[in-house]
Amino acid sequence: MSSRYLWVSLLAALVPLLSFAALYDSYFSELVSRLTDERLATRTAATKNEFQVYLNERRYELAALVDQFDTPGIFTEGGSDQLSPTLRDLLILQAEQKALYGVAFFDADQNLVWTFPDGALTRERYDRMKATPAIDFEGAQLIGPEPPSWDRPPVLLMKQSVALNGGTVNQNGTGDRDHTPAIGLIVRFNSLAAIAGSLQVDGVIRPRLSLPDGRTYDTVGQLVSSPETLVGSYPLLPGWYLELEQTRALVEPSSARMRYVLILLVTGTASFLLIIHLVISRRLKRQMDALIESVEHVANGDLETPVAQSSSREVKALAESIERMRHQLKQVIRSTLEVDRQASLGKLAAGLAHDIRNPLTTMLTTLQALIKREPNASHREMLAMLEDEVQRVNEVIGNLLNFARPREPQAEPILVPQLLDSLTALVTASARRQNVTLTVNCPANLTVHADAGQLRQILMNLVLNALQALPHGGQVWLDAEAIDQTVRLSVRDNGPGIPEHQRQRVIEPFFTTKSTGTGLGLAICHTLAVKNGGRLTIESTPGQGATVSIRFPIGEGMELEA
Known part of the structure; x- marks a missing residue:
C-alpha cells in the first residue's frame, strides 16, 4: 500500500508540471504560426469559398425541385395530397439532408400554403422572416434568418419562383416573383454559420457573421453582440460579412501571467498530494473497519451475513478468504445439525410407526372380518370406506418406516x-x-x-x-x-x-x-x-x-x- 501511495504521489507531482511545460511550448508555438497574416488570409479565403459552395449546393437542389414541381394544384392548400409517389419520394430524400429542415411551397401571392414535412415552417414564422431584408443569390432569394428565439433554432429560407403551364420567367429564372408560385428550402442556419468555425483560434480570434438586419451571429447560430475589436471584415453576400474579432488574450502578454500560473500550479500540486493522502487513508480505514465488523459477526455466530467486499486488491483477497471460511463453517455446522436432526427424526418416526402399526393391523383385520359378515350393503360400503382410510394411514406409517429405517439397497x-x-x-x-x-x-x-x-x-x-x-x-x-x-x-x-x-x-x-x-x-x-x-x-x-x-x-x- 505504501509503495502504491509513493508512486501515486510522484505521478501527481510530476505529471502536471511536465504537462504544463509541454502545453506551454506547443501553445505558443502554434499561436505564433496561427497569427501570421498569410495563414489568416488563406483560411479566410478558404472559408469564403466554402460559404459560396454551401449556398450553391442548396441552389442546385432548389433548381432540381423547381424543374420537377410544375403542377398548379401543388401550390394550393392541400397540395401535398396531389403529389405523385415519385415526387413524394423526392421530397423525403431532400428533407432527410442534415443541412435542411424541409421544403416550403408558396402560392402565386407568395403566401405559405404547406411544408414538407408538416410544421417545418409556420406562417407566423414566415411573416417574421419577411420583415428581414431579402437578397438575391444566383436567381433565388435568401430570406432571413428569422429573429432568434429560445424555443427553436433560426432558419434561413432560399426561395425560387416556379413557371407553371407555359408561364414566363426572366433570364435569371425568377419570373414575376409577386404573382408566381415558389418553392423554398428551409435551411438550417447553424450549419451555414458553422462554416466559419475553422477560423476559430481559442482565446485569440473569434469569427462572426454580420447580416443585413444588423444582427451578429456566432459559429453555432446564436445571436451575439457586435464585436468591438475587429481584425478583419470580409464580404460574403450583399449585406453579409464575415468578421474576425480579436479577444483580450493578445492584448495582455502571456509572460505577465505566467508567474501566477506557476504559483497556482505548485499550490494545486501540494493540495492534490494532501488530498490523495487523506482519501487513501480514510478509504483504507473504512475498508478495514468493515472487514473487522464482518469477522466479529462470524465470531459471534452470525454465519448468514456475507463478509463485506472491498475494491482494494489486497483487502479484497483477505475478504474473499474470510468469506470462503464463513461458507465452509456454515456448511459444516449445517451438515452436523442435519445429521443430528435426521437421526432424531428417524428414532421418533420408528417409535411412532411401531406403536401405531400394531393397533392398525388389529383394526384392519377386524374390519375385513366385519365386511365379510355384514349383510347390509350400505353398512358394508361404510366399512369398506373405513378400511380404505385405515389402509391410507398404514401407507403413511410405511413411509415413516422407509424414512426412519430404509433397508440396505441390493444393487x-x-x-x-x-x-x-x-x-x-x-x-x-x-x-x-x-x-x-x-x-x-x-x-x-x-x-x-x-x-x-x-x-x-x-x-x-x-x-x-x-x-x-x-x-x-x-x-x-x-x-x-x-x-x-x-x-x-x-x-x-x-x-x-x-x-x-x-x-x-x-x-x-x-x-x-x-x-x-x-x-x-x-x-x-x-x-x-x-x-x-x-x-x-x-x-x-x-x-x-x-x-x-x-x-x-x-x-x-x-x-x-x-
Missing part, C-alpha cells in the same frame, strides 16, 4: 428403458384422466446398477408429484442419458414450478405445500438416492415447470452401459 443391473416403460404403463391411465402427455427419452441398452425396488419407488414418487403439479393438463418427460461417466435420470414437467424460497426445503422431512401431503415423498427419494450412491437435484423456474434429477456416478458396484 443389480437395471435396464433403464424397461424401467421407464413399466412406470409409464402404471400411470398412463391417471395421466390420461388429467389430460397429461407422458414422453420417454432414453437411449437403448442404457443400464445402471442400483436397487430396482428403491429406484422404482424414487421415480414413481417423482412422476406422481409431477402429475399432481398438472391438475389441468400439461406434459411430463422422463429422460435418461449418459453424461460424463454418470447416468442421469430426470422427471420434468411444464407446471407452475417451485418458488425459490421453497426449493431448498422441499426435501426436508414433513415439509409440504399440499393440504393432504405428509412431506415425506421427496425426503424418502433423497434418502434412497443417497443410499444407492446417487445425488438428487431440483431445478425450477417459476411458471416454466420443474426438473428433478438423480445422477448415479460410476464407482464401486456400479456400471454404465450405453
Whole structure:
C-alpha cells in the first residue's frame, strides 16, 4: 500500500508540471504560426469559398425541385395530397439532408400554403422572416434568418419562383416573383454559420457573421453582440460579412501571467498530494473497519451475513478468504445439525410407526372380518370406506418406516428403458384422466446398477408429484442419458414450478405445500438416492415447470452401459 501511495504521489507531482511545460511550448508555438497574416488570409479565403459552395449546393437542389414541381394544384392548400409517389419520394430524400429542415411551397401571392414535412415552417414564422431584408443569390432569394428565439433554432429560407403551364420567367429564372408560385428550402442556419468555425483560434480570434438586419451571429447560430475589436471584415453576400474579432488574450502578454500560473500550479500540486493522502487513508480505514465488523459477526455466530467486499486488491483477497471460511463453517455446522436432526427424526418416526402399526393391523383385520359378515350393503360400503382410510394411514406409517429405517439397497443391473416403460404403463391411465402427455427419452441398452425396488419407488414418487403439479393438463418427460461417466435420470414437467424460497426445503422431512401431503415423498427419494450412491437435484423456474434429477456416478458396484 505504501509503495502504491509513493508512486501515486510522484505521478501527481510530476505529471502536471511536465504537462504544463509541454502545453506551454506547443501553445505558443502554434499561436505564433496561427497569427501570421498569410495563414489568416488563406483560411479566410478558404472559408469564403466554402460559404459560396454551401449556398450553391442548396441552389442546385432548389433548381432540381423547381424543374420537377410544375403542377398548379401543388401550390394550393392541400397540395401535398396531389403529389405523385415519385415526387413524394423526392421530397423525403431532400428533407432527410442534415443541412435542411424541409421544403416550403408558396402560392402565386407568395403566401405559405404547406411544408414538407408538416410544421417545418409556420406562417407566423414566415411573416417574421419577411420583415428581414431579402437578397438575391444566383436567381433565388435568401430570406432571413428569422429573429432568434429560445424555443427553436433560426432558419434561413432560399426561395425560387416556379413557371407553371407555359408561364414566363426572366433570364435569371425568377419570373414575376409577386404573382408566381415558389418553392423554398428551409435551411438550417447553424450549419451555414458553422462554416466559419475553422477560423476559430481559442482565446485569440473569434469569427462572426454580420447580416443585413444588423444582427451578429456566432459559429453555432446564436445571436451575439457586435464585436468591438475587429481584425478583419470580409464580404460574403450583399449585406453579409464575415468578421474576425480579436479577444483580450493578445492584448495582455502571456509572460505577465505566467508567474501566477506557476504559483497556482505548485499550490494545486501540494493540495492534490494532501488530498490523495487523506482519501487513501480514510478509504483504507473504512475498508478495514468493515472487514473487522464482518469477522466479529462470524465470531459471534452470525454465519448468514456475507463478509463485506472491498475494491482494494489486497483487502479484497483477505475478504474473499474470510468469506470462503464463513461458507465452509456454515456448511459444516449445517451438515452436523442435519445429521443430528435426521437421526432424531428417524428414532421418533420408528417409535411412532411401531406403536401405531400394531393397533392398525388389529383394526384392519377386524374390519375385513366385519365386511365379510355384514349383510347390509350400505353398512358394508361404510366399512369398506373405513378400511380404505385405515389402509391410507398404514401407507403413511410405511413411509415413516422407509424414512426412519430404509433397508440396505441390493444393487443389480437395471435396464433403464424397461424401467421407464413399466412406470409409464402404471400411470398412463391417471395421466390420461388429467389430460397429461407422458414422453420417454432414453437411449437403448442404457443400464445402471442400483436397487430396482428403491429406484422404482424414487421415480414413481417423482412422476406422481409431477402429475399432481398438472391438475389441468400439461406434459411430463422422463429422460435418461449418459453424461460424463454418470447416468442421469430426470422427471420434468411444464407446471407452475417451485418458488425459490421453497426449493431448498422441499426435501426436508414433513415439509409440504399440499393440504393432504405428509412431506415425506421427496425426503424418502433423497434418502434412497443417497443410499444407492446417487445425488438428487431440483431445478425450477417459476411458471416454466420443474426438473428433478438423480445422477448415479460410476464407482464401486456400479456400471454404465450405453
